[in-house]
Amino acid sequence: MEKTTRLFVSCEEAKYICDKNQYGEATFIELIKLNIRLMYCKMTRAYSKRNGKLTKAMDKSNIQSIPSTDKEVMKQKLQEQLTK
Amino acid sequence: MSTNTIDPNTWVDKYSDYLFNYTIVRVDDKEIAQDLVQETFFAGLKSMKNFKGEASERTWLISILKRKIIDHYRKINSNKGKAEVRINYSTDSETEGDWLEERVADPFDGNAESEIENDELGLAIHNCMEKLPEKQSIIFKMKTIQGFDTEAICNEFDITASNLWVIIHRARTAMAECLEKNWF
Incomplete structure (x- = not known):
């Protein structure tokens, strides 16, 4: 990922900043860069809208995952049964 | 076959x-x-x-x-x-004859339809995640569902933060496309 110190960033970089922002990990400067790009780039705007929609859907779905440690235990138990 | x-x-x-x-x-x-x-x-x-x-x-x-x-x-x-809970009616003469149910607040404040829709959305998201390449799917899950720190994932997979964001970017693009086709 190419990084620039300029305020005007490429569309690709703006998309990466947008991704980071979905996880609350974009810095203040990055957010300024993203917002400047959003003002004049249709592509970035479309990406940002779709990205936000995905984040909203993920939050709304209450989707859950089994913790990886528990998965390891499950695998072990399954392996024990397999070798019986 | x-x-x-x-x-x-x-x-x-x-x-x-x-x-x-x-x-x-x-x-x-x-x-x-x-x-x-x-x-x-x-x-x-x-x-x-x-x-x-x-x-x-x-x-x-x-x-x-x-x-x-x-x-x-x-x-x-x-x-x-065996586990039935037996509740006696109040002996208070003023409330005599009132059903217990009438004296408690209705706990139902959600919308059943939207709950079902959200559950189905969860399964649709899983279907889309299954279509991602394995590494992408694991990293996307860790970051988005399990909420792992960027650093922790980078250490686990021995990748740089830039690599991680490239993987996340690809996964998110594919996920958005897939959900657009199947859900939105």
């Missing part, structure tokens, strides 16, 4: 999260859901010889899981009589 094959060694990685989400919306208890998934895998092992390959491995496991969930409810119901 038998086209689908079975491989129990990959079950936990491939299907445990999908089965877990399928179960949790039906039993509403994480531990019970996890136990039922594990029991499903055991039952799957025992009846492997009955797998004809007509359905996909996941569909076959879901059909076993459905029975496990029904069994779970049967078990609970058979204990119901």
